[in-house]
Amino acid sequence: MPQVKILEEVCKGCGLCCDEVCPVNILVLSPDRINSSGYHPAEVTDNSKCIGCGYCFKICPEPAIEIYK
Amino acid sequence: MKQLFGRPAGLTDISQRYCPGCGHGIVHRIIGELLVKLNIRERTIGIAPVGCSVFADEYFNCDMIQPPHGRGPAVSTGIKRSRPDCIVFSYQGDGDLAAIGTAEIVHAAARNENITIIFINNAIFGMTGGQLAPTTLPGMKSTTSVQGRDIKKQGYPIKVCELLSGLDGPYYLARTAVDTPKNIINTEKALKTAFTYQIEEKGFSLVEILSMCPTNWGMTPVQSKKWIENTMVKYYPLGEYRNRAKEEK
Numbered sequence: 001m002p003q004v005k006i007l008e009e010v011c012k013g014c015g016l017c018c019d020e021v022c023p024v025n026i027l028v029l030s031p032d033r034i035n036s037s038g039y040h041p042a043e044v045t046d047n048s049k050c051i052g053c054g055y056c057f058k059i060c061p062e063p064a065i066e067i068y069k
Numbered sequence: 070m071k072q073l074f075g076r077p078a079g080l081t082d083i084s085q086r087y088c089p090g091c092g093h094g095i096v097h098r099i100i101g102e103l104l105v106k107l108n109i110r111e112r113t114i115g116i117a118p119v120g121c122s123v124f125a126d127e128y129f130n131c132d133m134i135q136p137p138h139g140r141g142p143a144v145s146t147g148i149k150r151s152r153p154d155c156i157v158f159s160y161q162g163d164g165d166l167a168a169i170g171t172a173e174i175v176h177a178a179a180r181n182e183n184i185t186i187i188f189i190n191n192a193i194f195g196m197t198g199g200q201l202a203p204t205t206l207p208g209m210k211s212t213t214s215v216q217g218r219d220i221k222k223q224g225y226p227i228k229v230c231e232l233l234s235g236l237d238g239p240y241y242l243a244r245t246a247v248d249t250p251k252n253i254i255n256t257e258k259a260l261k262t263a264f265t266y267q268i269e270e271k272g273f274s275l276v277e278i279l280s281m282c283p284t285n286w287g288m289t290p291v292q293s294k295k296w297i298e299n300t301m302v303k304y305y306p307l308g309e310y311r312n313r314a315k316e317e318k
């Protein structure tokens with residue numbers, strides 16, 4: 001099963017990966033977590049739904065997303 | 070576990086100093102991947118522009134040079150002619166390429182120099198604070214056109230792909246965007262084609278990439294992504310404007 005890993009310290013919380021990009025809608029901007037740059041990083045709500053398409057990685061400008069299988 | 074997607078070896082580990090949601094990072098990642106995929110990283114010389122991506126020499130894991138404003142195509146020409154074995158790409162923004170560097174890009178294209186130009190079009194001057202650029206859309210607000218671009222005062226935007234496709238020189242011209250995964254995949258294909266043509270010594274290739282600038286557009290990253298999709302693409306249609314390889318078939 002694919003595993004999405006968000007590099008919280010690299011993420012700038014732009015939210016590009018959270019909006020209509022993920023086909024199974026499992027990415028959101030974390031409402032309570034804050035990284036050392038002051039951004040709310042993206043987080044995965046339910047990793048078991050991930051299909052490993054890589055769209056979130058492709059649209060991430062940093063890239064702060066890694067996908068493992 | 071095997072890594073399917075992750076930071077490519079063509080990029081350094083330095084954190085990029087772009088605003089959240091900036092399209093530069095996406096294009097950097099694509100180039101970083103291509104340097105590895107095409108196995109050209111060791112012999113590539115990149116040209117960093119003047120603008121937000123002026124620090125691109127720190128981000129790409131290949132040799133880089135930073136010439137004066139707009140002179141990327143001229144410096145690329147010099148490097149390519151003295152070191153024809155090297156792969157040379159010039160990474161430029163719209164202020165760099167379409168304003169001060171117009172002469173250089175037009176003549177490099179007319180000479181069909183064997184170089185690759187990566188042109189980031191975000192319709193505004195980014196680093197200097199959101200002034201009107203040659204590519205700013207009619208009616209679009211910037212800090213020097215607060216009522217929106219008035220075509221009677223500031224004229225019409227420059228469409229670089231259409232402009233250069235009027236010349237006989239260029240071998241490959243394409244316009245893509247980085248607003249959706251589909252368009253990003255098309256950008257990957259276009260950049261791969263452009264680099265491949267340079268490796269095959271076909272000639273001049275330019276890929277214009279519509280990219281978002283949420284900070285200077287005064288939008289959130291998600292709004293700016295949609296603005297490209299709904300407004301910018303209508304003025305700057307995506308597609309291949311010249312592909313000699315297909316024409317010759």
